[in-house]
Amino acid sequence: MDRREIAALLAYIGRLDPRSIRTDEGEARDQLAQWHELLGDVPMATSHGWDARVAARQHYRTSPYQIQPADVVRPWESYRRNRLALHWDPTPSADPDDQAAWTAELVGTRRAVAAGTAQPAYAPAITSSQEELNPRLQARLNEIGSCIPPAARAALAPFRPARAAREAAVAQGLPDALSVRCEWCLAPVGEPCRRRRIGPNDRVRTITPRTDPHPGRLDLAAAKQAQRTEKAQQPALA
Incomplete structure (x- = not known):
């Protein structure tokens, strides 16, 4: 707030509480200088919910004491923290x-x-997925x-072979095997198939990801893709 806005705020406070009115010219000048020094970085009002006059009125609604600059600064700092938290x-x-x-x-x-x-x-x-970029x-x-440039995608391919094989299959129009759950190794949707190594006591020793999916998973993905294609080709019901 500039000095003119501070003077307007003090005039509004004077209407709420006559005790804050300074009749002496020197005292009024000192009060204006003090409030401007402490509230210079606090806006009088914004278009998104802040108003210093509302903070002053709320103070007198809940407190019998004369208002101080801190009684306006505290609500302003709370307002800032709440907005940044959101x-x-x-x-x-x-x-x-x-x-x-x-x-x-x-x-x-x-x-x-x-x-x-x-x-x-x-x-x-937590809002809408239709929000425009x-x-x-x-x-x-x-x-x-793509969000990943082609050069970066090619450089990352040796380090994520399963993802590279999936992208290559989708680019060729083949079914996306990772879009369904594997009934053989029980790999969930989005994760590559797994290879199990069995120890001498018939217990699983290690589980490593496979580059290529199990054939049954490919067949299941192809069947679901065919179902989606057939459904899309059916005429819309009135």
Whole structure:
């Protein structure tokens, strides 16, 4: 708040509590300087729920004592903490290789949320999955074609052979074996099939992931893919 806003706030407080009114010019000037020093970084009001006059009115509704600058600062700090607690940092639209621009955009967004000039960005998992991406991010994703660039995907292929085999099969139009549960090794959906090594006492010694899925899992995935295709080709019922 600037000095004019501080003066307006003190005038409003004077209407609520005449005890806070300073009739002497020197005392009024000192009071204005004190409040401006302590509330200079607190806004008078924001478009997202903060108003210093509401904080002053709430003080007099719950306390018989004269208001002090701290009685306005405390609600403001609580307001900032609550907004930052609700905020989920969205992915900046800046180039991630430009660390300075990336950090500046992230910090700027947090400061805007804390200052009450922007609404907190909620996590997509607790809002809607239909929320549109930032236009710049969407354009970059369309250009690359994937969240992982092709060069990085090729470099990672030797270290995750099961994922590479799955992506190659899907690219060729083959059924995705990992989309169903394996009835042979009981591998859940999304995880590769497993190879069990049995010890002399017929107990499982180790379990290692397989690069290629079991044939039965492939057959089950192909059957489910055929069912989905047949269902999609059926005419829609009126």
